[in-house]
Amino acid sequence: MAKKKEPSLGDVLEGMNKRFNMVFTELQKNDTRFDLAFRQFRSLHDDIREIRTTQKADGEVLDEVRETLDSVAKAVDSDAVTVVNHENRITKLEKAFRVR
Secondary structure (H helix, E strand, O other), X not given: OOOOOOOOXXXXXXXXXHHHHHHHHHHHHHHHHHHHHHHHHHHHHHHHHHHXXXXXXXXXXXXXXXXXXXXXXXXXXXXXXXXXXXXXXXXXXXXXXXXX
């Protein structure tokens, strides 16, 4: 039976360098992936900030519209009450003229 040859220190060093290079290459790939993920999260964060800003501006406009509509509704209600009062007065006057 043939005796196995013991690896030399150079062989061991070369094997370790290959392993370290392989690990280093994989770490570089992971770094690239994490960098891409970070940029995507940053972009998403910026988009969310923009949406919140837009929602705030839209909310302010809607509040102004609501205030205006409330004012218009009060004016219309007031006019409706006036019309009903005039209608009652006209009805009374018509009855009064018919009686004569």
